[in-house]
Amino acid sequence: MDQILSLAATNLLSPIILSFALGVAAALARSDLNIPEAVAKGMSIYLLFAIGFKGGVSVADHGIDATLALSLIAGLILSAVLPLIAFALLQVMSGLSRLDAAAVAAHYGSISIVTFVAGTSVLESSGIASEGYMVAVAAAMEAPAILSALWLISRGGDARRMDKDLIREIMLNGSIVLLVGSFAIGWITGAEGLAKIEAFIVSPFQGVLCLFLLDMGLVAGRGLRGGSGVLKPGVLAFGVVMPLVGAALGLGTGLLLGLSTGGVALFMVLSASASYIAVPAAMRVALPEANPSIYLTLSLGVTFPFNLTLGLPIYVAVASALT
Amino acid sequence: MQTHKAKRVAIIIELVMQSRLTDALEGAGVTGWSVLPVLGGSGRSGGWSREGQVSRGTGMVQVVCVIRPDRLDGLLDAAFAVVDRHIGIVSISDCEVVRAERF
Numbered sequence: 001m002d003q004i005l006s007l008a009a010t011n012l013l014s015p016i017i018l019s020f021a022l023g024v025a026a027a028l029a030r031s032d033l034n035i036p037e038a039v040a041k042g043m044s045i046y047l048l049f050a051i052g053f054k055g056g057v058s059v060a061d062h063g064i065d066a067t068l069a070l071s072l073i074a075g076l077i078l079s080a081v082l083p084l085i086a087f088a089l090l091q092v093m094s095g096l097s098r099l100d101a102a103a104v105a106a107h108y109g110s111i112s113i114v115t116f117v118a119g120t121s122v123l124e125s126s127g128i129a130s131e132g133y134m135v136a137v138a139a140a141m142e143a144p145a146i147l148s149a150l151w152l153i154s155r156g157g158d159a160r161r162m163d164k165d166l167i168r169e170i171m172l173n174g175s176i177v178l179l180v181g182s183f184a185i186g187w188i189t190g191a192e193g194l195a196k197i198e199a200f201i202v203s204p205f206q207g208v209l210c211l212f213l214l215d216m217g218l219v220a221g222r223g224l225r226g227g228s229g230v231l232k233p234g235v236l237a238f239g240v241v242m243p244l245v246g247a248a249l250g251l252g253t254g255l256l257l258g259l260s261t262g263g264v265a266l267f268m269v270l271s272a273s274a275s276y277i278a279v280p281a282a283m284r285v286a287l288p289e290a291n292p293s294i295y296l297t298l299s300l301g302v303t304f305p306f307n308l309t310l311g312l313p314i315y316v317a318v319a320s321a322l323t
Numbered sequence: 324m325q326t327h328k329a330k331r332v333a334i335i336i337e338l339v340m341q342s343r344l345t346d347a348l349e350g351a352g353v354t355g356w357s358v359l360p361v362l363g364g365s366g367r368s369g370g371w372s373r374e375g376q377v378s379r380g381t382g383m384v385q386v387v388c389v390i391r392p393d394r395l396d397g398l399l400d401a402a403f404a405v406v407d408r409h410i411g412i413v414s415i416s417d418c419e420v421v422r423a424e425r426f
Contacts, residue, residue, distance in 0.1 A: 165343065222372075284339045288409045 007320065008313035011122050019210040020308050023217020028225055035215035043212040044114075045178060050201040051117050051135060052179040056186020057194045058132020067257055068133045071267075074253050075137040078271055079144040082249070083109035086242050087152050093241070094234040096294065102152040103283045103290035104235075107299045108242050109145025110275035111138055113175055114216055115307050119269035121209055122312050123262045128320070130262025134270075135183050141270055143170050146282045153287065166285050173278050213308070224301035230293045231302070239302030243272035247315050255322065265319035272315065273307055274299040327423035330395045331387065334402060335361060336411040338382035344405045345386065351401035355426070356388040366410065383411070389418060391426050 011017065026033045059068075083105035090101040116138050123130050186193065194202075231239075250271030254264030276299045283290055336344055341358060348356055361383040363372035371383075390398055395415070402413065420426055 169339075226371075281339045284337050284409075285343075 007317045011313035020213040020217040023214040024221040027221025049182045052182030053186035055132040055135030056183040060190035079141040083148040106149030112273035115273040134266045246271035261323040268315040276300040326419040331418040359385040
C-alpha cells in the first residue's frame with residue numbers, strides 16, 4: 001500500500017499533471033491565459049504522431065504475436081460493452097433521459113487519446129515498459145461505443161441510423177488517421193527510422209505534453225465552470241465512478257491477456273477514459289436532441305481531470321502491484 | 324447604379340453539419356454560399372466559445388447564401404431537411420445585389 005501511495009504521489013507531482021492543474025486553476029480563476037487555437041492543434045498533431053511512431057517502432061523491435069490480435073479484439077469488445085454498463089449505471093445513479101444517458105454512455109465506451117498519451121508518458125517517466133501496439137488498441141476502441149449507444153436508443157423504439165458520411169467521419173477522423181498512420185510508419189521504418197527523427201519526437205515530447213495539458217486544463221476548467229449548473233450530484237458521481245468501473249474491467253482484460261505492467265495500466269487507462277473529440281461530433285449528428293452540455297461537461301470537466309490527476313497514478317500503481 | 328432585389332439566408336449550424344447542409348443546398352441548385360466561423364455564443368443549450376475547443380462536436384459555423392427571391396422556398400425546404408433537428412438559427416433578410424445574373 002505504501003508503494004502504491006508513493007507512486008501515486010510521485011505521479012501527481014510530475015510536470016505534466018501540475019501543468020494540467022495550472023490550466024484548470026487559471027480557468028477557474030478566470031485568468032485570460034490562452035493557448036492559440038493553431039498552436040494547440042499543432043501540439044496535438046505532434047503528440048499523436050510521436051506516440052504513434054514510437055508505438056510502431058516498438059512493435060517493429062519486438063515483433064507481433066497472437067496477443068496483439070487478442071488485445072485488439074478485447075479492445076473492440078470493451079468499447080462496445082462499456083456503454084451498456086455506463087447506461088445501466090446512469091439509469092440507477094442519475095435522472096437523465098434515455099437519450100441523454102445513451103449519449104453519455106457512448107463517451108465512456110470510447111477513449112480519450114490525450115489521457116492515453118499522458119498515461120504512456122507517466123509510464124515512461126516511471127521506467128515501466130508497455131506494449132507498443134497499445135496505440136492500435138486505442139484507435140480500435142474509438143468507434144464501437146457509438147454503435148452501442150445507437151443500439152441502446154433503438155431498443156427504446158427510436159431507431160437511429162448512421163449514414164455513410166458519419167461512418168466515414170468516425171473511422172477516418174484526424175486523430176485515428178494520424179495515430180494509425182504514424183504507427184504504420186514507425187513499424188515500417190523501425191529503430192533506424194526512429195534514429196533519424198529521434199531529436200524531434202523523443203526529447204521534446206514531455207515539454208510539448210506539458211504545454212498541451214496546460215491548454216487541456218484551461219479547456220477542462222472552462223467546461224467545468226460553464227457546465228457546473230448542468231450536472232446533478234448523481235451525474236457528477238457517475239463521472240468519477242464510471243472510470244473506476246472501466247479501469248477494473250481494463251485491469252481484468254489486461255491480466256487475462258497476460259500483458260506487461262505497462263500494457264495492463266494502459267488497458268485500464270483506455271477503459272477508464274471518456275471521449276471528448278470523436279464521440280461528441282458523432283452524437284451531434286446521430287443524436288442531436290441529446291444535451292451536449294451534459295456529456296461534454298461530464299467527459300471533459302469531470303472524468304478527464306479525475307483520470308489525469310488521480311486515475312493515472314492509481315491505475316499505474318494497481319497494475320504495478322498486480323503484475 | 325442599378326441594383327436588384329435578393330434574399331440573404333444566414334444559417335448558423337453546428338460545424339459537424341456543415342458539409343451535409345452545403346451538399347443539400349447544392350442538391351437544391353444553390354451553388355453559391357459562404358461559410359463563416361462563429362466565435363461563440365449562447366442559446367437554449369447553454370453558452371459556448373470557439374476558444375479552446377477540442378471537439379468538432381461543439382463548434383458552430385454560419386452558412387450564408389444570397390439568392391433570387393423565387394428560389395427561397397426551394398432553398399429552405401432543402402436546408403430544413405438537414406437542420407430541423409439541430410441547434411442553430413435560420414434567418415432570412417432582404418438585400419440588394421449589383422450583378423443579378425450571378426444569383
